[in-house]
Amino acid sequence: MTETTDTREQILRAAMTRILHYGYAKTTMAEIAKDCDMSAGNIYRFFKSKLDIAEAIVRGFNQAFYQLFAEIARRSDEPALPRLTELFKARLERTYHMMQNKTKALEMADVLARERPIYYVEELAQERIYIVQILEQGRKSGEIKSLDNPNFTAEMLQIALMKFESPRFWADESYEELTREFDGVMKLLEKSLT
Structure with missing residues (x-):
């Protein structure tokens, strides 16, 4: 890693630690800088705002998750x-x-959704790439009926399953309740695809 990359990663780690402890609203750039043993001005060389830091944290988290999606999509023999x-x-x-023990992470996600809605549009588009790959593989194998527009079908699947991505919709439900609902919705969607 370069010194710039190392410094950037140090800032993100410090910000994540502070935000998860105190919350996004109660975290300042000066505090993040202090945690990194640098000046606030130096932080601004790497990130224009606290919101940019929050977005970078969430992007990094999701990037690791997309590797799992890619691995699932690559198993085309299944x-x-x-x-x-x-x-x-x-x-x-x-x-x-x-979200179970990290309500501060939910606060950061809410701020990001409000302040940078285009970010979530981009994330859904990235996720859709893997969904489309799996749909196409299923179509080619005959498991899934012919699709006029696999991208549209993938988008509709995301919309149909949005409840299970957004904690706002299930704050009081147990994991067992959620998985029961998820399994039921997936069965209906699978029937519509075959």
Whole structure:
């Protein structure tokens, strides 16, 4: 790694630690700089704002997750529908377990959704790449009926399963309740695809 990359990573680690402890709103650039033993001015050389830091944290988190999605999509010798379920279930599990003890992370996600809605549009588009790959593989194997527009179908699957991605919709539900609902919705969606 370069010195610039190391410094950037140091800032992100310090910001993540502070935000998860105190919350996004109660974290300042000066505090993050102090945690890194540098001046606030130096932080601004790497990030224009605290929101840019939050976005970089979430992008890094999601990037690691897309590697899992890519691995699921690469297993083209396996049936498509169980892999599609696996992808969406992994998304639910990640969000549920992350939010269980990290309400401060949810605060940061809410701010990002309000202040940078285009970020979420980009993230959904990235996720759709893997969904489309699996749909196409299922279509080629005959497991999934012919699709006029696989990208549109992938987008509709994301919309149909949005509840399981957003903690706002299930704050009071247990994991067992959520997985029961998820399994029911997935069965309906699978029937529509075959």
